[in-house]
Amino acid sequence: VQLQASGGGSVQPGGSLRLTCIASGFSWENYAIGWYRQAPGKEREALACINSRDGNTYYADSVKGRFTIANGNGEKTVYLQLSRLKAEDPDVYYCALDHPTCDRFFEARRLYDWWGQGTQVTVSS
Numbered sequence: 001v002q003l004q005a006s007g008g009g010s011v012q013p014g015g016s017l018r019l020t021c022i023a024s025g026f027s028w029e030n031y032a033i034g035w036y037r038q039a040p041g042k043e044r045e046a047l048a049c050i051n052s053r054d055g056n057t058y059y060a061d062s063v064k065g066r067f068t069i070a071n072g073n074g075e076k077t078v079y080l081q082l083s084r085l086k087a088e089d090p091d092v093y094y095c096a097l098d099h100p101t102c103d104r105f106f107e108a109r110r111l112y113d114w115w116g117q118g119t120q121v122t123v124s125s
Contacts, residue, residue, distance in 0.1 A: 001025040001114040003033075005095045008119030016083045019119060021095030023076040026114075029053075030100035033078045034112075035069065037091035037121075046110070047093075049102035050078060058102045085123045092118040 007019040023033060034049030048069035049058045057069050068081040078095065096112035098105050105112075 001097065003095050003097060003114055003116035005093060005116040005119045008093060008121045010122040010124055011085055012125050013085060013087060013123055015085050015123070016081065017085070017121060019080040019082065019093055019095075019121075020072060021078045021080070021116065022072075022074065023078070023095070023097055023114075026097070028099050032098045032100070032102040032105060033076070033095060034058075034098060034102060034105045035067075035078075035080045035093055035095050037089075037093045039091045043108075045091075046106045048080060049098070049105040051101050053101065056102070058105065060106065082121065085121070087123055090121055090123045092120050094118045 002024050004022045030053045032051050036046045038044040047060050047063050050069045066084045070079050072079050094115050096115040098112050
C-alpha cells in the first residue's frame with residue numbers, strides 16, 4: 001500500500017493550496033481517506049475525511065468552512081483544498097487510509113491502516 005501526498009508549499013496568510021493524495025496497492029471496496037497534520041513534538045490533528053462508499057465528508061471544527069476534501073479525477077485520488085490559510089495552519093500534512101469508513105478517523109491516537117510521507121505547508125507574509 002502506498003499513499004503519496006503532494007501539493008504543499010508556501011503561501012501568504014489568506015492564501016490557498018490544493019493538496020493531492022494518491023493511494024494505491026489495496027482493493028478494499030469500502031475505505032476512507034483522510035488528512036491530518038502534525039508538527040514535530042506536537043499532537044496529531046485529524047482534519048478531514050471522505051468515505052469511498054458514499055462520498056460523505058467530515059471535518060474537524062478547526063478547519064470547517066476553510067478546507068474542503070473531495071475525490072479527485074483519478075481512482076483513489078483525494079484532494080484537500082486549503083483556503084483562507086492562517087498563521088496557525090503551517091505543518092506537515094499527511095494523508096491516511098482508514099477502513100471501512102471515516103467513523104473513527106478523528107479519534108485521538110487512532111491507528112490508521114497506512115499513511116504517506118507528508119507534504120509541508122508554510123504560511124508566511
